[in-house]
Amino acid sequence: MLKNWVVVPTCLPLVLRRCHACASERFRASGKFRVNAHHKLIDAWLLALCTSCGETAKFTVLERMNVRSVRPELLDRLHGNDPGLTAELLQDPVVLRRNRIALDWDNAWHLDTGGSDDLDHEVIDVSVRFAARIAVRPVRLIAEGCGLSRAEVERLIAEEKLMSAVRLSGKLSGDFTFMLKR
Secondary structure (H helix, E strand, O other), rough: EEEEEEEEEOOOOOEEOOOOOOOOOOOEEEEEEEEEEEEEEEEEEEEEEOOOOOOOEEEEEEEEEEHHHHHHHHHHHHOOOOHHHHHHHHEEEHHHHOOOOOEEOOOOOEEEOOOOOOOOOOOEEEEEEEEOOOOEHHHHHHHHHHHHOHHHHHHHOOOOOEEEEEOOOOOOOEEEEEEEEE
């Protein structure tokens, strides 16, 4: 029996970076952008607020780009503080690397199993798809989706009753499949 699960974001993740004012390490994206033009050059930043002290941090989106080389629809979205653009940029590896930030997805995603009432079959094939680049431990997803404890999932892996082409330890943010034998 083939099941399809989807990992869906429920809200924006927290941004992990040290605050220069209070030494906290978590920021919440405000959904607002600051755009500054210098003659023919433009800079744009995503603004985020420290979860502890409220200090504002700027994460570089555009840096000294020629205005004509920036797509007009991107400029409109920046000027309009488009919340969808905030979500897109927080998942852009170039933006994350440029700003030396990471994302904390704890409590910011949901596993949609489409109803797990068919889990009593002898063999279950499950395809897990990620709607966004959410780094999650596969063991946690499988435990949540099958209604098992993480220790029980680890035991099934050790007994080779739970198999996958990908390594199930560590974190994944890409689609994968697994097979569970009861």
